[in-house]
Amino acid sequence: MSLLVAATLLVVADSSALVVTAPETEFDIGYEELIAGHDHEALAAIEECEKSSHRDPARQINHGIALARLGDYEEARVRFSAAARNAERYDLETSTGEWVDSRVLGRRGLAMLESGDFQKYAALASR
Template sequence: MMITLTLAASLFAQAAAPIVVTEEKGVQEVAYEELAVGEDRRAIEIIEANESLDADDPARLINLGIAHARIGDEAAARELFRSAANSDQRMELETATGEWEDSRMLAKIALRKLDNGEFSRQFAASR
C-alpha cells in the first residue's frame, strides 16, 4: 500500500539540491522549514523530538539524513538513507517539480548525492 506525502526536491541535472520532505496538512512534522533555510541542527532536534513519527518512516529518515549530511556526519546520513531505501514502509512522494517518486528511489538518489559530495548548505531546498 502506497502512502502519499509531499516531497520537495530539486533534482536538476546540473544542480545537486537536497531532497527534503515538506509539511502538509495531515503530514507529521519533518522539519521542512528548518532544512529549507539551513537550520540543520534544529531540524534534527525537531524530527527526533516528534514521537508521532515511526522510527522507520521514510520521510523522517530522509530528512534526518539530509540534516546529518549537511553538518558533516556522513556516516549517520548514509545509515539513514540506507534505512529509508530498505524500509518496509514504502511511500509515494511528490517532488517540487510535481513528479511522484517512490521513497526508496529517492533514498537511493540521496545516497548517490552523498557519495558525490553534493549535500551542501549552498543548495537550498525548494517547494
C-alpha cells in the same frame, strides 16, 4: 504512517539536496527548518518528533539530509539506506510535480553522499 505521504523534493543552492515534507500531517519532520537552512534546528525537530515513526521514509530522508548537511555522513548513510530498503514505501511528490518512490529518494540521498553533493552544500553554506 497510515496515509500516503505527500513530499517535496527541492534543489538547494548548487547541490541537489533532498527535502521532504508531509504537509497534511500534524507532525514536524524538519521541513521548514531544512528549507531555511537551519540544520541544527531541523535535526532537533526530527529527533524530538514523537508523532512520526522512526520507520517513516520521509522522516528517514529528512534525518539523513540534516545529518549530511552537518557533516555526519556515516549516520546520514544509515538513514538514507533505511529509506532505500524500507518495507513501507510511498510515492512522494517532487517540487516539479513528479511522483517519486520513497526508496528512489533514499537511493538519491546515498548517491549524493557518494558524489560529495552534501560537502558542496556545506561549503556554500559556510561562505
